[in-house]
Amino acid sequence: MCTSAEIDMLSNVPILLYHSIAPFELSGVWIPKMRFEKQIRWLFKNHFSCIKPQKLFVDDPPPRPVVITFDDGYDNFYENGLPVLLKYGFTATIFVVSHYVGKTNTWDAGVTRRTHMGWDKLREFPGLGFEIASHTDTHSDLTKLSRKEVRRELEFSKKTIEDKIGKPVEFLSYPFGRHSKFVRDCAKELGYTACFSSNPFSRDRWAIGRMGVYIIDTMKEYRVKVHPQNKSLYKLEGIKTNVINSVSIGTPVWKSLIEKTIGNDEVWS
Numbered sequence: 437m438c439t440s441a442e443i444d445m446l447s448n449v450p451i452l453l454y455h456s457i458a459p460f461e462l463s464g465v466w467i468p469k470m471r472f473e474k475q476i477r478w479l480f481k482n483h484f485s486c487i488k489p490q491k492l493f494v495d496d497p498p499p500r501p502v503v504i505t506f507d508d509g510y511d512n513f514y515e516n517g518l519p520v521l522l523k524y525g526f527t528a529t530i531f532v533v534s535h536y537v538g539k540t541n542t543w544d545a546g547v548t549r550r551t552h553m554g555w556d557k558l559r560e561f562p563g564l565g566f567e568i569a570s571h572t573d574t575h576s577d578l579t580k581l582s583r584k585e586v587r588r589e590l591e592f593s594k595k596t597i598e599d600k601i602g603k604p605v606e607f608l609s610y611p612f613g614r615h616s617k618f619v620r621d622c623a624k625e626l627g628y629t630a631c632f633s634s635n636p637f638s639r640d641r642w643a644i645g646r647m648g649v650y651i652i653d654t655m656k657e658y659r660v661k662v663h664p665q666n667k668s669l670y671k672l673e674g675i676k677t678n679v680i681n682s683v684s685i686g687t688p689v690w691k692s693l694i695e696k697t698i699g700n701d702e703v704w705s
């Protein structure tokens with residue numbers, strides 16, 4: 437359960453969710469570097485302070501806080517996202533899929549193949565003030581796994597990243613935003629500080645809501661995404677984000693169908 441102060445904080449601090457920053461992709465979850473820079477420059481000029489997730493649970497947040505998160509830990513973040521954030525003195529929390537570090541995203545049914553950052557790059561982030569966190573071990577839909585498998589995904593990824601990075605892993609984001617009571621309880625029991633979902637309306641410490649940023653967003657819509665206090669417009673943006681998320685939730689289903697039709701090796705190697 438959240439305290440009322442936590443619910444107030446989670447309701448008023450914008451928490452953004454990005455995935456891929458690339459020149460072009462056949463997917464809905466990318467934005468070009470120039471657009472990303474425009475958004476971060478706008479936050480900078482409007483005096484937003486980028487905070488780490490730990491600050492969501494303290495009493496003295498800075499004025500105009502914002503949390504920036506990246507799911508999946510793609511290599512294109514290192515090339516295109518990191519330089520922009522450093523230029524404006526911002527940081528981010530990067531959720532890493534431990535089994536796929538340094539490998540291609542074969543867990544995704546999308547047409548676009550992306551590489552994940554390797555451990556050498558990930559090790560640089562804590563020194564730059566960035567947070568490295570878990571996005572599980574294999575990016576599976578946790579609600580479809582056995583209890584033993586869920587525990588393994590959460591425990592093994594946490595331990596692997598901690599061993600490789602040399603820093604505690606406090607936060608988890610759920611692949612495809614999917615979670616259940618058992619999944620949330622398991623995260624709590626394994627010592628995570630809090631977990632993140634992709635539903636912008638969630639106000640639970642174990643499924644903190646995030647607002648996705650996508651290629652279709654205009655600058656006007658982006659400004660709404662960082663103003664949860666503007667409840668009616670924020671709600672519309674949240675509904676749009678949930679519609680886009682519902683497509684990504686179908687990813688495991690699409691992947692399984694394609695594998696059954698064409699064969700695993702041909703599609704994913």
Ligand SMILES: [Zn+2]
Nearest residue numbers: 507508611612
């Ligand atoms: Zn993901």
